[in-house]
Amino acid sequence: MFYNWPVRSRPGYFKGFSMTNDQGDRISNLAKTTLHDGWSRLVDYSFDYRFSDGRVVKRSWEVSERPAASSVLVFDRSAGKFVLVRQFRVPVYAMGEGDGFFVEAAAGLIDEGETPEEAAIREAREETGYHVEELLPLRSIISAPGLMTEKVHCYAAIVDETMRVGSGGGLDEEHEDIELVFLSFDEAMAMVENGALSDAKTVVMLQWAALNRHVFGL
Structure with a gap:
């Protein structure tokens, strides 16, 4: 299921932009x-x-x-806050970026036989504890085009307290240790601005939210 929300366009923003392939086989x-x-x-x-x-x-x-992944920006309208997750990321730790704990939107790889939408709903439930009924597709992004083949399908979902079916935190069998992070719009934007939130897919989705605040009733 998908929300059929109107999205504010930016007329002319990409006017004149085109991609051609007239160079032959390179x-x-x-x-x-x-x-x-x-x-x-x-x-x-x-x-x-x-x-x-x-x-x-x-x-x-x-x-x-890498296989494709799905990510979902969950917004709890009861609390008026985005529901993000915080977990230990070994590459972030290896980079020397703080203690390695990273704030991001719920996300995960798409299992064999799953659609991107099904994966987004599953990950939202496993990581945040919310049962997402409808998704708003945002866009798909290439995580690191100079390094890997991973494509992330990004979605937004609006939930409320009645859709909370668990505590989240991830799966024990996958040794996940996930903390929920509830952020108001202003708090989330401040973290993007000061660099405390630097996950690329999450920044992209929050910037979309900033351009389309009406979707979240903000």
């Missing part, structure tokens, strides 16, 4: 070598790349092949 002689096959698959792509001036060079690129 990639040839592609070969792939799997370097590691675990939770993610690391693959070396080697290929001949033709520049726009006709030069051809041999290139090699390591790509992390």
